[in-house]
Amino acid sequence: MENLLFLVHRIPYPPNKGDKIRSFHFLKAIAEHYRVIIGAFIDDPEDWKFERKLDDFCAERFCLPINPKVAKIKSLSGFLTGEALSLPYYRNKQMQQWVAETIKKHDIRKVMIYSSVMAQYVPEHKDIDMIVDFVDVDSDKWRQYAGKKKWPESWIYQREAKKLFEFEEAVVKRSKTSFFVSEKEAELFHQLSPLTKDKVTSVNNGVDIQFFQPDFNAANPYKDNEKVMVFTGAMDYWPNIDAVSWFAKKIFPQIFKQDSSARFYIVGSNPSKEVQALAQEGQIIVTGRVEEIRPYLTFAHFAVAPLQIARGIQNKVLEAMAMEKNILATSAAMEGIYNYDLKHVIMNDDQQQIVNEACRLLKLTDVKAPSNREFVEKNFSWRSNGERLLQLLS
Numbered sequence: 001m002e003n004l005l006f007l008v009h010r011i012p013y014p015p016n017k018g019d020k021i022r023s024f025h026f027l028k029a030i031a032e033h034y035r036v037i038i039g040a041f042i043d044d045p046e047d048w049k050f051e052r053k054l055d056d057f058c059a060e061r062f063c064l065p066i067n068p069k070v071a072k073i074k075s076l077s078g079f080l081t082g083e084a085l086s087l088p089y090y091r092n093k094q095m096q097q098w099v100a101e102t103i104k105k106h107d108i109r110k111v112m113i114y115s116s117v118m119a120q121y122v123p124e125h126k127d128i129d130m131i132v133d134f135v136d137v138d139s140d141k142w143r144q145y146a147g148k149k150k151w152p153e154s155w156i157y158q159r160e161a162k163k164l165f166e167f168e169e170a171v172v173k174r175s176k177t178s179f180f181v182s183e184k185e186a187e188l189f190h191q192l193s194p195l196t197k198d199k200v201t202s203v204n205n206g207v208d209i210q211f212f213q214p215d216f217n218a219a220n221p222y223k224d225n226e227k228v229m230v231f232t233g234a235m236d237y238w239p240n241i242d243a244v245s246w247f248a249k250k251i252f253p254q255i256f257k258q259d260s261s262a263r264f265y266i267v268g269s270n271p272s273k274e275v276q277a278l279a280q281e282g283q284i285i286v287t288g289r290v291e292e293i294r295p296y297l298t299f300a301h302f303a304v305a306p307l308q309i310a311r312g313i314q315n316k317v318l319e320a321m322a323m324e325k326n327i328l329a330t331s332a333a334m335e336g337i338y339n340y341d342l343k344h345v346i347m348n349d350d351q352q353q354i355v356n357e358a359c360r361l362l363k364l365t366d367v368k369a370p371s372n373r374e375f376v377e378k379n380f381s382w383r384s385n386g387e388r389l390l391q392l393l394s
Contacts, residue, residue, distance in 0.1 A: 137168070236271070308330065
């Protein structure tokens, strides 16, 4: 088997959040055809207990801790060097040394990058093919953040958007091929960098449809007579914080006025102080980390995805669809997801229309949406997307 070096910004196990789900399934795919040597950072102390799980897929592993608070301070050096702050955030001498030694020791000719910032560890060499999974156009995400913040944060985020795009473009130019999570993300990069169009493509996300089964057998986590709309996701991630804050403050109070049995559950790990402050006894419930997310989807009336800022494809939407849930979402949350059944995926950005649709969904006696699962089964298979990845690697 040919050696392949896989560099990931966050350990791809457990697959319990968007980026880790994608990196884990791609790791599984390449492990069937390559002898994988992995280098990754671990930013959550809870994940160290899963480090050895990588041995099921990798011939060798090298993991280093990264403390987000320390890394943020380190990232400020980017102001002095004139580079994107994201680069010194992930810069590490031990990782750089390990990569150099691994390339030499194993005569590495093929490197897969997951998240563009990890490309800073790969030397430019004619005998090394670098394949890069950008996932999203991260630079554009910073541009969106800038529009939501006041000065000086708006200036910092606008600078990051500019500097990170310059790095992204340079990475594409020296890669064998680069890809994004959807055709729409790839098209956005084509528009931003027309001269690199022939080196940029897309590989879709997928859903573990065996895991996200609509007939999942579990106890109901909700109280009797609660009509639940649920949001799932990592609650220390700013677009998720922004989404639930907007929904809780602008949308939910109007829904509750019309139906006092309505409940808004925010389900996800590490809720920020801003998210915790949204909790209202008997109306808005912030769960924090849960052992099993599926019961919260199974027994909900419908899933909400009120994102104001988003890039790529939202796994939270696909997972809820796989469990036959109706979806109420903003247009930002549905970017990159096409040709779904409009009857069971309601997309709207108008506040009053969202309120009206939510109240309508809460009145339904049959809350199943089988066409949503059929859509996911047809369009978002990890197997087919893994095969697409292997074609790009060959």
